[in-house]
Amino acid sequence: MALMDFIKKQFIDVIHWTEEGDEVLAWRYPMQDFEIQYGAQLTVRDSQMAVFVNEGQVADVFGPGLYKLTTQTLPLLTNLKNWDKLFESPFKSEVYFFSTRLRLDRKWGTPNPITIRDKDFGMVRMRAFGIYSYRLSDPGRFHKEISGTREEYRVDDLDGQLRNLTIATMTDLFGESGVPFIDMAANQVEFSKAMQEKLLPVFARYGLELDAFAVQNVSLPEELQKILDTRIGMNMIGDLGRYTQYQVANAIPLAAQNEGGLAGIGAGLGAGVGVGQAMAGAMAQAMAPTAPTAPTAPFAPAPAPAAPLGADDVVATLEKLHGLVAKGILTQAEFDAKKAELLGKLV
16 A cells, blocks of 8 residues: 555646745745656646746746646647657656736835935935835746745745835936926826836836836925925015015904004004014115115215105004095095005005
C-alpha cells in the first residue's frame, strides 16, 4: 500500500489554486521534485491566470478555464523542446498562479514633505496623499520583472515600490506642468487624472494595470500654511481707503437707529476715518518714488490748501438730510445720492 502511495505522489494529475485571503499576488504550485503527468488537468478560476515555466523559461500563459496538459495545449513548449505530438512523457516543469482581482484602497502618500518649484511661492515643501487601485494584467511580465521563482509574492511586498514610484512621478508632474500649488490644490480631480495618465506606463512595465488614482489632499507644512493664510488675509483687505469707506457706509444706517443718532457717534467715526486716512497716506507716501523738489519763486505765495471736509461736518449734514427725508421733503434716492457724494470726500 505504501508503495502505491509513493508512486501516486510522483505524478501530479490535477493542478489548481484556491486562494486564501486577498493579499497574495503570485503563488507557485508546490511540486518540489514531482512531475506533471502528461494529460494532467489544469484548473484556472475566474480572477486567476497561470504560467507554465520550463527550465526557467515561460512556456505558456493560461487564462480562466479547464485545460488538459498535452503537447497540443502547450505549443510553445513543444517548439522549445523540439517534441513531436506523439511525445507523452511527464513534464518536469513549474506552474505559477497569479491573482488578477482588483486591488482596492491601496494608500499612497508623502512620508516627508517634498520640495518643488512653484511660480507663486518659489521653492516650497508640500505633502500629498490619496488612494489607488490596480490589477495584475500580464502575469508573464510580472513573473519576469517582479515575482520570479518565489513561492509566494504578496501585495504588501509591492506597496513600497509603487508608493515611491507615485511620489517620484508627482514631483516630475509638478516640475513639467508649471501649475501653481494653489491651482493644483484647488483642482484635485484634474490633478488625479493627470497623475493617472502619467502612471499608466509605469505600472504597465511591471505587468500591472492602474485602474483608478485619487488625490485626497494636497497641503503645505504647518509653518508654510500660516504664511499662506497671512498672505490670503492681506489680499482680502485690499485697498485701505476703500475698506475704510465701506466700513463708514455700513455704520451710518445702524447709527441712525441708536439713541443720539448720527451725532452720538460722530467723534468715534471721525477717529476711525482719521486712522484710515493716516494709514493710507503713509503707505502711499512710502510707495511713491522720490522726485526732486522744484525751486519756488522767491516772492510767489504758496496756494492755500482747500480745507478738508471733517467727519463731524459730514455726520451733521447727513443727520439734517435724514430729517428732511423723514418730513418728506427729500426722497430716499436723493438722500442716498447725497450720502454717497459726502462720503466720497472723506477719503
